[in-house]
Amino acid sequence: MPSKQILLVEDNPDLLELTRGALLSGGADSQIVSVRDGQQALDYLWACGAHHGRDASEQPALVILDMHLPCLSGLQVLERLREHPLTAMVPVVMLTSSREPDDVRACYRSGANGYVAKPLAFAQYRQKVTALRDFWLGANETVPCL
16 A cells, blocks of 8 residues: 655654654554645645645545644634635644634634544643544545545
């Protein structure tokens, strides 16, 4: 089975590396592409800006999106993804420090496929990210891009 791609959108360099490590743990065969702000995420997914020329018909199997990002918030990115036919069906999981019920509701109303609050403890963080990867890249069935 070919490796599945994950787009990781995280502006904190420490959490970016921690998350990448968890996603690649256990010999996982995943390609991780990371960007640090909301506009970069849209540019990557829609193959424009710095990512002009990328084949936009090849979308990631999963987007892991922080809520609190520079340029565009994770929620704004999510809303724009759901409005665009190219990315409307791409699975998006919010991985964020917020545990506010209003944030959770807003993400699900905007089309998030999942919402994971970042645990403070390293071991729990790694466990949650690994479980997230295993479900979305292993058990979940995705639809091909339009």
